[in-house]
Each structure stands twice: as structure tokens, then as C-alpha cells.
Amino acid sequence: MRTSIATVCLSGTLEEKMLACSKAGFDGIEIFEQDLLVSPMSPEEVRAMADRLGLGLDLFQPFRDFEGVTEAQLQANLHRAEAKFQLMNRLGMDLVLLCSNVATATIDNDELFIAQLRQLAELAAGYGVRIAYEALAWGKYVNTYQHSWRIVQGVDRPNFGLCLDSFHILSRGDDPAQIAQIPGEKIFFVQLADAPVLSMDILSWSRHYRLFPGQGGFALDEFMLHLVRSGYAGIVSLEIFNDVFRQSNVERTAIDGLRSLKWLQSQAAGLLAGSGQHSALELEALPGAQEATAFDFAEIRTEDPERVAGMLAQLGFAFKGQHRRKPVQLWASGEARIIINSQRSRGVEAAVSGFGVQVPDPGAGGARGTSLLATKVPRQQTHHEQELPGFLAPDETEVFFSSPANTRNWEREFLDAGEAAPETGNPAVDGIDHINLAQPWQCFDESVLFYSSVLNLEMMPGTEVPSPMGLVRSQVLRTADSCVRLALNIVPQGLEKAIERHHEYPEHVALRTGDIVQLARSARARGMEFLPVPANYYEDLAARFELDGQLLATLKELNLLYDRDEQGEFLHFYTKTLGNMFFEVVERRAGYDGYGAPNAPVRLAAQFESNRWSRN
Structure with missing residues (x-):
């Protein structure tokens, strides 16, 4: 054409x-x-x-x-x-x-x-x-x-x-x-x-x-x-x-x-295809779209890996090993893998820098990305390290393809990676639920097309969320079965100039668990500080949902947020912001499939207030 x-x-x-x-x-x-x-x-x-x-x-x-x-x-x-x-x-x-x-x-x-x-x-x-x-x-x-x-x-x-x-x-x-x-x-x-x-x-x-x-x-x-x-x-x-x-x-x-x-x-x-009709336009099909089956890992770039590692340990993650030739650590809990990368990290307190998805054919995924003019990630590897085709998204997030057929062969590149962490009996994170990425205002639509075309994600209806610095436009993209979900949030124009760089609109990795109450208690016992939630929120929650008094007291005690729809319930909490990122832990009950959107303004306001005090 x-x-x-x-x-x-x-x-x-x-x-x-x-x-x-x-x-x-x-x-x-x-x-x-x-x-x-x-x-x-x-x-x-x-x-x-x-x-x-x-x-x-x-x-x-x-x-x-x-x-x-x-x-x-x-x-x-x-x-x-x-x-x-x-x-x-x-x-x-x-x-x-x-x-x-x-x-x-x-x-x-x-x-x-x-x-x-x-x-x-x-x-x-x-x-x-x-x-x-x-x-x-x-x-x-x-x-x-x-x-x-x-x-x-x-x-x-x-x-x-x-x-x-x-x-x-x-x-x-x-x-x-x-x-x-x-x-x-x-x-x-x-x-x-x-x-x-x-x-x-x-x-x-x-x-x-x-x-x-x-x-x-x-x-x-x-x-x-x-x-x-x-x-x-x-x-x-x-x-x-x-x-x-x-x-x-x-x-x-x-x-x-x-x-x-x-x-x-x-x-x-x-x-x-299949109609038997010829196209005079000579339409060209791209290499086969790959349906992602799971998140493989999320990567955090930081010049201070111990602080990120400490937060992961508080959430129950186990240290799996140090890369044999790079300043890179691997931490794991259930099916969740978090890589802490200290390469090219001077001045980076902490930021979500990339993620990997598992697809049936990583080579075809790589060929599709190349056909769609995506920029390849410059990644050096030796002959005994697993090849991971990767591309730079418009916001410079690095996106990699791997194969479930060779499940996490790349873990062998980490010393001691084969040793399992001892069972503690405590509730644990069992996977990555979704990743939330902040988009500069000038490349939001570009990013939507990149992730939907290169990763074959479906675009869901967009929403707008009020924050202390203006409306935040949010767009969710996901696989048909929701095993891979991305939430793209456009940073309000001018926000990057209104506040210091290390307090820009933060990104986060949302981790999934089956028992958030016990996980929150365990994390708190290990010294974790949660994002504080205003008391006014819980008064409004009681009015909206008529919650059991004991449940409401537990939510308030642990700074947990709550949402409910006709399908099920959603409980979640946020860690404090570290650099330009934080973690969210979620528990989906029954068929709840959303993201707690009514709670987003509370989170944004609480983070703004917390960051404002940390600057003073």
C-alpha cells in the first residue's frame, strides 16, 4: 500500500x-x-x-x-x-x-x-x-x-x-x-x-x-x-x-x-483474509500478533538498590540472586519477579524502567515490533544468556518478550537463583496484577498505539481522575483474559515544571495477593510504612457501602482502600513513594475486574501531601 x-x-x-x-x-x-x-x-x-x-x-x-x-x-x-x-x-x-x-x-x-x-x-x-x-x-x-x-x-x-x-x-x-x-x-x-x-x-x-x-x-x-x-x-x-x-x-x-x-x-x-477477495491496495499483514500470557518481570532502575530491596523484603519477596556480570538483582514472590537494576542509574532514586511479557513466540513478537518501527533496546548479552527481544516504548519504558516454553531461563544468569527461599507460612504476593505508567502529555496517544499494536493489547474505555495538580487522563490496555494489564496515565501538562523532578507524577507496579489483610500486617511488622489515608475517606466509605464495623476498622487500621461492584470486591494499599515509583498490593475478590478508580483521587491527594511535606 x-x-x-x-x-x-x-x-x-x-x-x-x-x-x-x-x-x-x-x-x-x-x-x-x-x-x-x-x-x-x-x-x-x-x-x-x-x-x-x-x-x-x-x-x-x-x-x-x-x-x-x-x-x-x-x-x-x-x-x-x-x-x-x-x-x-x-x-x-x-x-x-x-x-x-x-x-x-x-x-x-x-x-x-x-x-x-x-x-x-x-x-x-x-x-x-x-x-x-x-x-x-x-x-x-x-x-x-x-x-x-x-x-x-x-x-x-x-x-x-x-x-x-x-x-x-x-x-x-x-x-x-x-x-x-x-x-x-x-x-x-x-x-x-x-x-x-x-x-x-x-x-x-x-x-x-x-x-x-x-x-x-x-x-x-x-x-x-x-x-x-x-x-x-x-x-x-x-x-x-x-x-x-x-x-x-x-x-x-x-x-x-x-x-x-x-x-x-x-x-x-x-x-x-478468507473472503477470497483481492485487494488492489496490496495490503501487507504484519508478523503474527502475540497474545501475552503473563507478566514475566518488572524492572526498577535505582542508584540505591538497598532501599528498593528493603521495600520488597517488607512485602515478603525473597532475594534470588545477583546477576553474574551486571549490577542487577532478582527478587521473587510467587510468580512475581522484580529486577533491581543499578546500570545507568546515576541520579535515579527509583523508577519503573521496564517489564517483560511471556508470549508464545518471542521471535515473532520481535519481528512485529521491528515492522512497526519500534526502537530496539540496546542490550548486550553473552552467548550463554537468554535472548530477550526488547523495544523502547514512546515513554522510554523498555518492553521485552520471553517464552513460557523456556520459563525464565534468564533466571540462571543470577548467582544462587536456583535456591528457593524458605517458606515462612506468611501470606505472599503471588504475581504482578498490573503496571501503571505515567505518560508525558505529548506522547500519550503515541503510547496507546504502541502498546496496542506491538503488544496486541485491547484498549478499554478511558477515564479522567482529579488530582491536586489537575485532571489525570487514564487509559487501560489489557489482554482479553486480563493476565497482562497496563494503565497509562497522562501527566497534566506543566506538572513536570511545577514540582521537582524527584516528585514528578509517580508510576507503580501493582502486586496481587490472596489475603491482603494478613500481608499488610506482615509487612507492617517488618517495618513497612504505608501511604496514609485520610480519616474522611473511611467516613465516606461507610456511607457508600454500609460496611461491617469490624471490616471498616481493619481497613482504617491498615490504610487499606476498598471498592465494590456487582461482580465482587477490591481491597488494596499503597507503599510510600520512593523516588518516582511505589508499589500497590491488591486483592481481587470474586469477579471484580476494575482498578479501584473511585479511590484514585484519594491516592493522588495523599501522595501529593506526603511529597509536599518531604520537600520541606
Whole structure:
């Protein structure tokens, strides 16, 4: 599938955008007129640069407000159009995007639209230019793709066809199925955009909140399936208006965009498989998605391993060994493995730096990550150490694949790792329940796509949680059976500047147990300090749930938090924050499948208060 991206998606100058698109691996670009107008490069220089970079100049856009006007306005529009066709000849471009009129149209008459657009097509033909007519969702008279297709049929010129934009179709709730009935050769260009499901006017939604495919709520894989059935064989491009993208690193955004197209065409190929239908788009499937079966380990990076080790010991973890050639420790409890890594840790008090998941085929997982343009973790290993394919997530978390068939062979790399810890009879952590990762505001959507595409995790409905420093947006991704769960929390913009680095929004590893009350008592007896919970919380808890008095007293005594739904109960506590991380211990009773979301504001406020006092 030939890929393209509109320069309006990216930050920087036109030159920087072209370099980034070429480096990411796009086949071509759409030139947004404003980017050209403000560029010091002449059209000839832009053309030459594109040739050097191997980039096609696929679409010049946009040409606005042409049809449905008075005769005098029509002549002015034709004059304006001819100047743009001449400019396109200098650029070496032959396709222009024409948007349906939103501002200057005064006459609602399809026959007039057709007659005026036919004049435009005939003028364009003299310059070897084709026109892709797009129905804007807020167009004054033409605002659906079905209407624009009727106009194209009426114009009936070989150089006049359709541009289909997924946002303009799906944001209105239009059914894209009729795309399959349009002859593919009359679809001149396709633009894709995803978006979160919002209730707001479509123009504002479009101008500020579009996302790359896979980051929002649109069923773009089904949209692509209808496109395939039309016989379309042309370019598939991205047109994303997003305030964050236009402030972010241009190279990272370009890579994120191409990753989204690779993921989407693979999803569409999967839907097409077995139908016996040929795709003229030549959709490429990614290496097989791997369904994670468990967390293999979580890794904590710290310059002071004894403090982290002390906290793990208080939670009942046993020291399993020191790596034979690295300053790395292994601690274990049940199926939970925590690695304490002191490499490259100067100035790092404590932070969640990575995790591993078990998958049926780590090699295929690694190949998929590479195909999705993920950056490989630079990991040195000797011939007798287990290979763990690993990638850097957008937030720089290291993610590794391992195989349950070779269950934790990597443990042999730790001296004394084969010796089991003596049984104490105390309740213990039996596994990793989930990992919570803080995301910089500028890469939240990028991270969602990375984890859903590379790790094949399902995106759950997002939530927003109030904190003393602003709303925290949270997004859970997980496997179908919930054996691997990630919670991504976007750090409120400006938070990193409002407080010192070692008090930034913390991340955590949530550990699972079958008896949290006894585990909390054991941890306290070993000297653990829990995050203190305000007394007001327990008064509210009693009012909401009418809890047994003894249970309420136990919760309050041990700083335990509680939630309940129709499926079951959830008890959990938090350790104090160490550096930029902490541990959570959870007990899920019956079928409870959430994360104690009503308690998140209590935790955030308590951590803010605790950290504020620790600074003074």
C-alpha cells in the first residue's frame, strides 16, 4: 500500500517535515498550501528536494470555496484556480484537493454546482491537473460523500474525481458501506483520520482532536474494507489536525503516523483474509500478533538498590540472586519477579524502567515490533544468556518478550537463583496484577498505539481522575483474559515544571495477593510504612457501602482502600513513594475486574501531601 501524510500533521518547517517523512519511510506527502507559503524554498527547490528524498508530491491542498457562487465570483475563483494550477506545474504535482464550499456559496443547486465544477475541470485539464472533490462534514450544501459522488458523476470529466476522508464520513455517523459501490478509478485520493468519541461541534472536533488510526474510536479497519471492495488502488494518506502533534517532535510524530498505517492495513488484511477477495491496495499483514500470557518481570532502575530491596523484603519477596556480570538483582514472590537494576542509574532514586511479557513466540513478537518501527533496546548479552527481544516504548519504558516454553531461563544468569527461599507460612504476593505508567502529555496517544499494536493489547474505555495538580487522563490496555494489564496515565501538562523532578507524577507496579489483610500486617511488622489515608475517606466509605464495623476498622487500621461492584470486591494499599515509583498490593475478590478508580483521587491527594511535606 502506498503511504502518504499531509504536512499539516507535523511540527516544524516544510524542509523539516519532508526530512522527517522520508526518514520515517513514507512514500509521499501532501503539501499543505500554508506550509509552502511560509517556506523560503521556491517550488522548484521543493520539487528537487522531494526527488532527492525519494518522496512523491502526492496532493496539493486545499483549494476552497469554489462552487455555488454568482457568475462574478465564479470568474474570480477560476482566476485563483489557474494561478494554483501554474504553481502545481512548477512543483511537478498533478492532483489538487477541492473542498466543498463552506463560506461563499449562495445558491443551492446541484446543476449549477456541476456546471461550475465542469468549467474548473476543463481549465485544470489544460495544465494536466486532476481534481479530487471532497465533501466537508460542515459544507454549506455538499457535506456527505454520497452527495459529492453525485456531483462527480454529473461533472463527468476524466480529471474530476472524489477525495474520501474518513473523518468527514465517520464524524457525521454516515455509513461508509456505499464506498464499495463507487468505481475505484473515480476515487482519486483517500485521507484517514481517527478521533476520540466526543460530543461537540464537528468543525472544532476536526480542527483540534483528530488522531492517527488506532488511537481513537473510529472503526477504520471496516472503512478500509469498504475501500478495498471499491477496487481503489491509489494512495492512502493521513490528514490529522491535532494541537499536540503540531507541538511534538517532528520525527517521532512521522514514525507514529507510519506505524498507524502499517497497523491499520494489517488489521484490514485480517478482515479481508478468507473472503477470497483481492485487494488492489496490496495490503501487507504484519508478523503474527502475540497474545501475552503473563507478566514475566518488572524492572526498577535505582542508584540505591538497598532501599528498593528493603521495600520488597517488607512485602515478603525473597532475594534470588545477583546477576553474574551486571549490577542487577532478582527478587521473587510467587510468580512475581522484580529486577533491581543499578546500570545507568546515576541520579535515579527509583523508577519503573521496564517489564517483560511471556508470549508464545518471542521471535515473532520481535519481528512485529521491528515492522512497526519500534526502537530496539540496546542490550548486550553473552552467548550463554537468554535472548530477550526488547523495544523502547514512546515513554522510554523498555518492553521485552520471553517464552513460557523456556520459563525464565534468564533466571540462571543470577548467582544462587536456583535456591528457593524458605517458606515462612506468611501470606505472599503471588504475581504482578498490573503496571501503571505515567505518560508525558505529548506522547500519550503515541503510547496507546504502541502498546496496542506491538503488544496486541485491547484498549478499554478511558477515564479522567482529579488530582491536586489537575485532571489525570487514564487509559487501560489489557489482554482479553486480563493476565497482562497496563494503565497509562497522562501527566497534566506543566506538572513536570511545577514540582521537582524527584516528585514528578509517580508510576507503580501493582502486586496481587490472596489475603491482603494478613500481608499488610506482615509487612507492617517488618517495618513497612504505608501511604496514609485520610480519616474522611473511611467516613465516606461507610456511607457508600454500609460496611461491617469490624471490616471498616481493619481497613482504617491498615490504610487499606476498598471498592465494590456487582461482580465482587477490591481491597488494596499503597507503599510510600520512593523516588518516582511505589508499589500497590491488591486483592481481587470474586469477579471484580476494575482498578479501584473511585479511590484514585484519594491516592493522588495523599501522595501529593506526603511529597509536599518531604520537600520541606
